[in-house]
Amino acid sequence: MLQFTDGSSPRVWAARVAMILSTLTSLSAHLRKQARPRREEKLRANHEVHTHNAVQDKSHTQSDPESSIEEEPGGLTLVQELGEAINTPQRLDEQDPAAALDTLPDDLLLHVVVACGGEWLIGVPELDAVSALGSLCKDVLQQLSRLLPFVYRRVHGLTHGRTHGPWRVVLLFTGEPTATVVDEAWRGHVRSIDARGTTLTPAVAKRVVPELLGVGCSLLDLKLEGLQLGIGSWRQTFGEAAVCSTALLELQLDDCGLSGPLPELNLPALQILWMSSNQMSGGLEPLMRCTALQELDGRDKRV
Amino acid sequence: MSHNQLTGTLKPLACLRALRGIDCTNNSIGGTLEPLQSLAPVLREVFLTNNKLAGSLEPLRGCTALQDVVLDSNELTGGLQPLQGCTALQALYLRRARRSLTL
Numbered sequence: 001m002l003q004f005t006d007g008s009s010p011r012v013w014a015a016r017v018a019m020i021l022s023t024l025t026s027l028s029a030h031l032r033k034q035a036r037p038r039r040e041e042k043l044r045a046n047h048e049v050h051t052h053n054a055v056q057d058k059s060h061t062q063s064d065p066e067s068s069i070e071e072e073p074g075g076l077t078l079v080q081e082l083g084e085a086i087n088t089p090q091r092l093d094e095q096d097p098a099a100a101l102d103t104l105p106d107d108l109l110l111h112v113v114v115a116c117g118g119e120w121l122i123g124v125p126e127l128d129a130v131s132a133l134g135s136l137c138k139d140v141l142q143q144l145s146r147l148l149p150f151v152y153r154r155v156h157g158l159t160h161g162r163t164h165g166p167w168r169v170v171l172l173f174t175g176e177p178t179a180t181v182v183d184e185a186w187r188g189h190v191r192s193i194d195a196r197g198t199t200l201t202p203a204v205a206k207r208v209v210p211e212l213l214g215v216g217c218s219l220l221d222l223k224l225e226g227l228q229l230g231i232g233s234w235r236q237t238f239g240e241a242a243v244c245s246t247a248l249l250e251l252q253l254d255d256c257g258l259s260g261p262l263p264e265l266n267l268p269a270l271q272i273l274w275m276s277s278n279q280m281s282g283g284l285e286p287l288m289r290c291t292a293l294q295e296l297d298g299r300d301k302r303v
Numbered sequence: 304m305s306h307n308q309l310t311g312t313l314k315p316l317a318c319l320r321a322l323r324g325i326d327c328t329n330n331s332i333g334g335t336l337e338p339l340q341s342l343a344p345v346l347r348e349v350f351l352t353n354n355k356l357a358g359s360l361e362p363l364r365g366c367t368a369l370q371d372v373v374l375d376s377n378e379l380t381g382g383l384q385p386l387q388g389c390t391a392l393q394a395l396y397l398r399r400a401r402r403s404l405t406l
Binding site: 285 | 304309310311312313315316318319320321322325326327332350
């Protein structure tokens, strides 16, 4: 268990580390960019020195400041980059300040990953926000590859790979909810479907409840706003399967042409439910098992 | 749940203790506001325009987090005193709401 002597929470501490990481990464990139032309120059100089050394007194070359790369002021990055090229004993991970991150414990590294950003779901950052972490150094990359943290990626098609370096990618899909999308959601690869304003075929509609909103489903949010499913009851449109996902956080079914009584919604994790502008009838009793519900029609309606 | 044809009362919502916002505008929900009492600590937005709600605002007395209360076109009665403690209140709409309103 980690202890923080200044009383900060792990999240605050992780945010600080992420900020330092970001700074180090930028600084490192900047220094390397600056060092590159000099590197080539020094490589040439080094080659000349060694050639010169072959015919000159060895002690003379050691006292020459221009001949020793290690003595170059501010040449730390240069030495790191040249490590193997000039056959020095210094390794990249011994000198690069960012490389010290390989000593972070797993749980703290995961805090750093999460603190890097993302706005979809707490605890799951966006791939673009964290991908640079995998480039910091070999050891961090290896640690991430072992941990395979979850990240998300917004997609409009399902041609994207589910692995991306050391990351386990879950997809937030936007577009028409085809049978393939439902398949991938059922397998847990797609965790969010935003199909607002698209179309839903009757065949796929029958799969919505059992494969997206049913027992064992892992979909976190489903947005079907504006899908004109034709005026019909919930049962006619979506079938009779029980709506009982324990994972679903948000459900949008505004303006879908649904009529008849509300279905029994056994969605204990549901936080936001949108069902406005339909022709639903009956009482609100079917909502009683949505015990985590925070917003009934969650649209920001501030007056 | 706005713009549907829902009936019954608000009673089923009383057990949803995390509920911060309710929008059941333009339905036919009757009964009183009493079920909202149990949501007092967290309830911030109530949009119940054009329903058949009756009774007073008394159940909202302890809802100190309330920011927006929109109850136009209902059958509510009584006074506004219950809202005195709602210090976060920013918007209150009661047009055509009270047949026996006392200010």
